[in-house]
Amino acid sequence: MTGIPIPPTEVRRHPDRARYDRSAIDAVLDEAWICHLGFLDDGHPVVIPTIHVRVGDRLVFHGSPASRMMRWLRAGGPVSVAVTILDGLVLARAVFDHSMNYRSVVLFGKGEVIEDPAEKLEAMRVFTDKILPGRWDEARRPTDKEFRATTMVAVPIDAASAKIRTGPPMDAPEDTALPVWAGQIPLRLAAGEPIPADDLPDGVPLPDSVRRLLG
């Protein structure tokens, strides 16, 4: 597997939407709650959704050591990770010019197990605070058994690109006079009313992490 070259990271379709700076890449990685990770099973591509966090210059994944994805990552197999945030629908006059606004990152690399306990604990903190900032300080910390049951693997953010579409539809000039509404419909992931667990003891207040999310 080590001889497989990393594919080019250049964005070839709509290169005007490409960004290669780490600030653009990190912003997408940090905002998205989930990613899609691609690996191989007996030579066949497999894509599965998973949770990622960025810790400095590395993207970190966690899971049971027995999972197919983790076994591939632990073995240092090449992976591709895509992170996509859908920002809106783009309605043009022409069917052909319909589009979506989005921010995405595609990354290539290989995993490396995080063995150092302090680094691993820090990655756990980042995972927990990514779900909701501040949650690490509210919830019960991992026991030794839980700590050992989680494998953490890091992939360096070396070979990555972002692709971002923003703004209005791009109709051909001869279409703009058509009596067809054109524009953008923004989309965002919105949080609804919290649903407390049925077995929550009386008097446990909604925590600050949730209050901040709900604004």
Place this chain on the structure above:
Amino acid sequence: MTGIPIPPTEVRRHPDRARYDRSAIDAVLDEAWICHLGFLDDGHPVVIPTIHVRVGDRLVFHGSPASRMMRWLRAGGPVSVAVTILDGLVLARAVFDHSMNYRSVVLFGKGEVIEDPAEKLEAMRVFTDKILPGRWDEARRPTDKEFRATTMVAVPIDAASAKIRTGPPMDAPEDTALPVWAGQIPLRLAAGEPIPADDLPDGVPLPDSVRRLLG
């Protein structure tokens, strides 16, 4: 490429969350606006976001015939497609038991170019009405040139599984008495106020498709 076996579709992590019936699979495929498609580039996995539609028993992808993904699909290379809808954050008492609610589908298969013009036009209609139901009847239909510039490839929905997590956190019994708030925060993709194109002529009304989306 033809000798590569399709990986098992059984869900092995959390098999209690698995669904193999087409109604569960189709519901996820039909609701999600985007998917992530995995293919190979010189043996290396590549995952990219793209738009899909379901037309009967097939998942259809479109794009420029020159794109790397389309060339792979047209050549009949094996792909994996993952579709994920994030439904909520699951906050447990223990850091270790935090989770997310989601509905996902993972599918394996090979592409087949849609050559028949009537089938291709029907797929275009489904793409347009997926962005917003009713949009096909509002927007300008494809010209012959636009029709030819789009390649459509179909992958049969044969080897697929859905994985669905719903409901509250699953804390260990000894954790439920902790004074830590636990529950679910629902998430949904919400549409905001439409932004008309700057060059929209006066008097073009907001169409029914957008009005329905905004409820």
